[in-house]
Amino acid sequence: MSQPDLRCYAPATERNREPILTILKSVLPANGTVLEIASGTGQHAVFFAPRLTPRHWLPSDPNPSARNSITSWIAAEDIETLYPPLDINVTQQDWERQIIDWQSHHPKQAPAIAAIVNINMIHISPWAASEGLFTGAENLLSPNGVLYLYGPFKRNGQHTAPSNEAFDASLRSQNSQWGVRDLESVTELAHQHHFRLADVFPMPANNFSLVFQYEGSRS
């Protein structure tokens, strides 16, 4: 029996995927598995995975509808280096254990996690999600591993565009714990977890790509 088509569509992914891909090609380690946190519809996963080979791509999302969509996108595209989505919520303590367990079940096929990609999540989740993301990333990545963030950011407490200020107000009206984050606060959080800010790329529509590199000092 064929599976139902549960693919969801987020129009923004089609606008931002090419600029993001260009950055990912230049900053990701050449090999290994890329863990995507907060994959959403799965459109990014099916677009990036075949264009970033020989890297493997592991999508995830805590939302069951998102995982259904990712699964349907994967079924429609059939990409050898793309794994089925995991249920990862970075506010859960020790979420990275799920990845380590998953890897232990794929000892031959799945290369080690070389990078983590997180697109448009940290402003649409409580600050605890950013903290959990860096905590788990520190435990998962090896030295020189990359944590890539994409989204809108304030710089030194100031919005970089009126549209981002309006977006921030709209986010906060939906949930007081959401909101456009300050690039410097995220960088300070990164330092606490032994990541250095390796690059900042301005992106279309007043977004940024932030590239953090793990310096390998966990005890």
Ligand SMILES: C[S@@+](CC[C@H](N)C(=O)[O-])C[C@H]1O[C@@H](n2cnc3c(N)ncnc32)[C@H](O)[C@@H]1O
């Ligand atoms: C705006 S969507 C972005 C999805 C996708 N990355 C994109 O750019 O289209 C935000 C996503 O973050 C996920 N998310 C929210 N809180 C999360 C958490 N604590 N851990 C992991 N993912 C989370 C949601 O389920 C949702 O899929």
